[in-house]
Amino acid sequence: MxxxxxxxxxxxxxxxxxxxHLPTPPQPPLHPGTREPVGPxxxxxxxxxxxxxxxxxxxxxxxxxxxxxxxxxxxxxxxxVRAVRLEKALGTPARIYFKDESGSPSGSHxxxxxxxxxxxNRAEGIGRLTTETGAGQWGTALAFACAQFDLDLKVYxxxxxxxxxxxxRVAIQTWGxxxxxxxxxxxxxxxxxxxxxxxxVRDCAGRxxxxxALGSVxxxxxxxxxxxxxxxxEQLELAGERLPDVVIAPCGGGSxxxxxxxxxxxxxxxxxxxxxxxxxxxxxxxxxxxxxxxTAGLTPLLPMYTLGHxxxxxxxxxxxxxxxxxxxxxxxxxxxxxxEAVAYPQGKVFEASVQFARTEGKIPAPECGHAIRAAIDExxxxxxxxxxxxxxxxxxGHGFLDLSAYDDYLNDRLPDEQx
Amino acid sequence: MxxxxxxxxxxxxxxxxxxxHLPTPPQPPLHPGTREPVGPxxxxxxxxxxxxxxxxxxxxxxxxxxxxxxxxxxxxxxxxVRAVRLEKALGTPARIYFKDESGSPSGSHxxxxxxxxxxxNRAEGIGRLTTETGAGQWGTALAFACAQFDLDLKVYxxxxxxxxxxxxRVAIQTWGxxxxxxxxxxxxxxxxxxxxxxxxVRDCAGRxxxxxALGSVxxxxxxxxxxxxxxxxEQLELAGERLPDVVIAPCGGGSxxxxxxxxxxxxxxxxxxxxxxxxxxxxxxxxxxxxxxxTAGLTPLLPMYTLGHxxxxxxxxxxxxxxxxxxxxxxxxxxxxxxEAVAYPQGKVFEASVQFARTEGKIPAPECGHAIRAAIDExxxxxxxxxxxxxxxxxxGHGFLDLSAYDDYLNDRLPDEQx
Numbered sequence: 001m002x003x004x005x006x007x008x009x010x011x012x013x014x015x016x017x018x019x020x021h022l023p024t025p026p027q028p029p030l031h032p033g034t035r036e037p038v039g040p041x042x043x044x045x046x047x048x049x050x051x052x053x054x055x056x057x058x059x060x061x062x063x064x065x066x067x068x069x070x071x072x073x074x075x076x077x078x079x080x081v082r083a084v085r086l087e088k089a090l091g092t093p094a095r096i097y098f099k100d101e102s103g104s105p106s107g108s109h110x111x112x113x114x115x116x117x118x119x120x121n122r123a124e125g126i127g128r129l130t131t132e133t134g135a136g137q138w139g140t141a142l143a144f145a146c147a148q149f150d151l152d153l154k155v156y157x158x159x160x161x162x163x164x165x166x167x168x169r170v171a172i173q174t175w176g177x178x179x180x181x182x183x184x185x186x187x188x189x190x191x192x193x194x195x196x197x198x199x200x201v202r203d204c205a206g207r208x209x210x211x212x213a214l215g216s217v218x219x220x221x222x223x224x225x226x227x228x229x230x231x232x233x234e235q236l237e238l239a240g241e242r243l244p245d246v247v248i249a250p251c252g253g254g255s256x257x258x259x260x261x262x263x264x265x266x267x268x269x270x271x272x273x274x275x276x277x278x279x280x281x282x283x284x285x286x287x288x289x290x291x292x293x294x295t296a297g298l299t300p301l302l303p304m305y306t307l308g309h310x311x312x313x314x315x316x317x318x319x320x321x322x323x324x325x326x327x328x329x330x331x332x333x334x335x336x337x338x339x340e341a342v343a344y345p346q347g348k349v350f351e352a353s354v355q356f357a358r359t360e361g362k363i364p365a366p367e368c369g370h371a372i373r374a375a376i377d378e379x380x381x382x383x384x385x386x387x388x389x390x391x392x393x394x395x396x397g398h399g400f401l402d403l404s405a406y407d408d409y410l411n412d413r414l415p416d417e418q419x
Numbered sequence: 420m421x422x423x424x425x426x427x428x429x430x431x432x433x434x435x436x437x438x439x440h441l442p443t444p445p446q447p448p449l450h451p452g453t454r455e456p457v458g459p460x461x462x463x464x465x466x467x468x469x470x471x472x473x474x475x476x477x478x479x480x481x482x483x484x485x486x487x488x489x490x491x492x493x494x495x496x497x498x499x500v501r502a503v504r505l506e507k508a509l510g511t512p513a514r515i516y517f518k519d520e521s522g523s524p525s526g527s528h529x530x531x532x533x534x535x536x537x538x539x540n541r542a543e544g545i546g547r548l549t550t551e552t553g554a555g556q557w558g559t560a561l562a563f564a565c566a567q568f569d570l571d572l573k574v575y576x577x578x579x580x581x582x583x584x585x586x587x588r589v590a591i592q593t594w595g596x597x598x599x600x601x602x603x604x605x606x607x608x609x610x611x612x613x614x615x616x617x618x619x620v621r622d623c624a625g626r627x628x629x630x631x632a633l634g635s636v637x638x639x640x641x642x643x644x645x646x647x648x649x650x651x652x653e654q655l656e657l658a659g660e661r662l663p664d665v666v667i668a669p670c671g672g673g674s675x676x677x678x679x680x681x682x683x684x685x686x687x688x689x690x691x692x693x694x695x696x697x698x699x700x701x702x703x704x705x706x707x708x709x710x711x712x713x714t715a716g717l718t719p720l721l722p723m724y725t726l727g728h729x730x731x732x733x734x735x736x737x738x739x740x741x742x743x744x745x746x747x748x749x750x751x752x753x754x755x756x757x758x759e760a761v762a763y764p765q766g767k768v769f770e771a772s773v774q775f776a777r778t779e780g781k782i783p784a785p786e787c788g789h790a791i792r793a794a795i796d797e798x799x800x801x802x803x804x805x806x807x808x809x810x811x812x813x814x815x816g817h818g819f820l821d822l823s824a825y826d827d828y829l830n831d832r833l834p835d836e837q838x
Contacts (some may be wrong), residue, residue, distance in 0.1 A: 093816040358593075
């Protein structure tokens with residue numbers, strides 16, 4: 001067999017909290033004005049109390065509410081697939097598995113946290129959310145989730161994406177969300193994720209009944225994504241494997257990686273590998289420090305690897321990986337040596353993505369291509385050593401809305417040096 | 420439960436042939452020159468002998484080759500989903516199920532026949548295929564399949580789609596296929612499916628080692644699609660249903676409809692419903708007659724409902740339904756009263772598609788929206804009568820590559836009168 005599903009009643013009913021398993025206790029976020037640790041009251045204008053509680057929880061497991069499970073069931077459990085055709089093309093003794101998150105309504109893993117975030121906000125009487133989105137993976141996921149809970153949504157979309165890649169904008173509107181280009185105060189600026197966060201936070205901060213939602217970086221977001229790794233663990237067992245030798249995922253803000261990798265943190269023998277673009281090399285080239293999550297300095301200071309909150313990465317196709325900072329949990333695991341990180345230029349990423357499309361059939365999102373690149377390189381290394389390594393990576397989203405990037409790659413319009 | 424998968428070993432290992440179950444025996448295709456019934460030798464320049472055999476077979480079941488099954492396993496069995504959120508929004512006592520074919524590599528049901536067609540051609544030593552594609556659903560599916568069997572592929576794409584909807588063109592190229600706009604001899608003509616068929620047939624007819632592949636209409640194509648209905652039948656049983664009251668699918672050339680509906684033809688109580696665009700109303704307004712499959716009159720004459728082989732339908736978004744003719748098998752079943760047909764203008768189709776997206780989460784292809792429209796209307800009729808009707812429809816493909824159509828609809832740029 002090469003594809004493992006599970007009975008729908010095997011969707012994990014609790015999220016895995018990695019905090020109790022960290023080598024060192026997490027450092028608190030700091031207030032942007034006072035530089036003192038932030039308390040729940042500081043975050044209450046932005047987030048519902050349940051999510052604030054999850055943000056600082058040290059409980060090992062946190063229950064998934066039934067209403068959330070009812071919606072996750074629309075596409076979960078997702079399949080685990082063994083990439084036998086890719087293995088054969090590589091001539092590797094490694095066994096390559098991928099967890100296929102591309103079948104969600106919006107086509108990526110982002111829906112796993114969009115649904116609980118919309119749920120907790122609705123449960124606390126919030127009627128409207130604001131958020132930012134880069135290429136649109138997060139904006140589409142939240143628009144889908146808001147439609148399920150009858151929440152209004154305003155999305156600040158990085159202007160370059162808004163104008164050049166209109167499809168995800170239309171998807172957001174199809175689900176009933178409102179989209180505007182960011183930065184709102186400078187129509188000539190191409191925008192950045194940090195600036196769009198500033199716009200979205202400013203919009204809701206002063207408004208009763210409005211909250212803000214973030215698609216990555218924060219602890220509660222990564223928590224919600226752990227359904228990926230929990231399912232993968234069980235499915236690997238169905239596939240006759242004990243544990244993977246290495247778990248791989250792209251890393252922008254960290255939710256993709258945290259989702260598949262955190263449930264394996266307690267297993268000391270399992271390598272955990274973050275893959276980032278060499279044009280935005282937060283984990284491989286950044287410094288570990290307190291920094292703002294946004295450009296304008298409105299958010300709390302987070303302890304993380306950062307390239308500086310005013311860093312504007314070049315406009316690569318993997319828009320979801322263009323973020324100056326990183327999840328504090330992922331950052332701490334990298335700093336403490338429990339996670340590794342590697343960076344690739346985008347030409348190498350698309351080369352791997354096309355090889356994957358022609359063997360396994362599926363066309364990956366450019367973000368996802370980063371994990372495929374690293375998985376292929378791990379498999380080729382195993383070929384050198386003759387090792388029967390078990391490789392697991394997160395197939396975090398499809399590339400149907402990123403085909404213009406493939407057009408550039410196939411027609412040599414993708415400068416490799418761009419990163 | 421609301422979503423039923425099956426174990427991977429439950430993929431049907433034989434296709435269901437509807438021919439023995441037809442109320443009247445099928446009429447043969449006629450040679451375009453002599454108007455005599457065509458024999459295998461007439462078709463041999465275009466198709467491998469195994470497919471020609473399937474085209475005229477009266478065997479009730481035909482084995483699926485193992486190598487084909489190995490590839491179908493990449494995405495099959497596909498899930499059967501109960502649309503409980505849509506039911507609730509409609510306030511209907513009906514139970515609405517859809518068979519979700521959108522998870523295939525190219526995002527539609529077309530891969531179900533692309534894979535066996537590529538396989539049989541490769542098995543008979545063919546190294547190159549030609550085909551036509553409208554919006555690109557078929558071209559992408561065949562490009563994926565050809566990549567699996569190392570076959571060269573040249574796709575003649577209707578020029579209007581080639582220029583205005585480049586994404587599926589890029590997908591074909593990503594899988595390694597070549598694409599050119601059609602008609603090749605008139606760069607100012609927007610093109611049509613019939614003209615693209617002429618181009619593709621002309622290309623391979625005179626060339627050794629080249630064959631032609633068609634994505635719908637022919638008996639062997641509909642045969643390959645019956646995995647959809649066979650799986651749905653078994654999954655409905657898992658869902659605790661006996662048989663559906665009505666089976667619904669969009670109908671352009673008929674492969675979508677044949678795929679889900681043919682396995683229910685022997686069940687006299689099950690209504691079978693074809694849904695077509697009112698701008699290309701082949702079954703509802705056409706005449707039953709022998710006609711050419713293409714514009715230039717190169718193909719055999721087929722006994723079918725037709726609007727005339729020189730009919731050029733208006734440029735609606737559901738490009739896959741813009742065909743002047745129809746499957747002879749579907750046509751015969753409609754003529755003999757075993758199948759019904761209904762037509763909708765595209766404004767009503769997109770209204771249903773947006774309601775589906777906001778309730779069930781998934782954004783459907785415009786072709787697929789036709790089935791959703793009819794399913795909703797059946798469910799609303801059941802609300803009037805209080806009937807607990809069981810409705811099954813084919814969710815034949817996602818709309819990620821059709822979002823510009825939603826943009827038009829949401830911004831009132833979609834003239835309803837266009838059909």
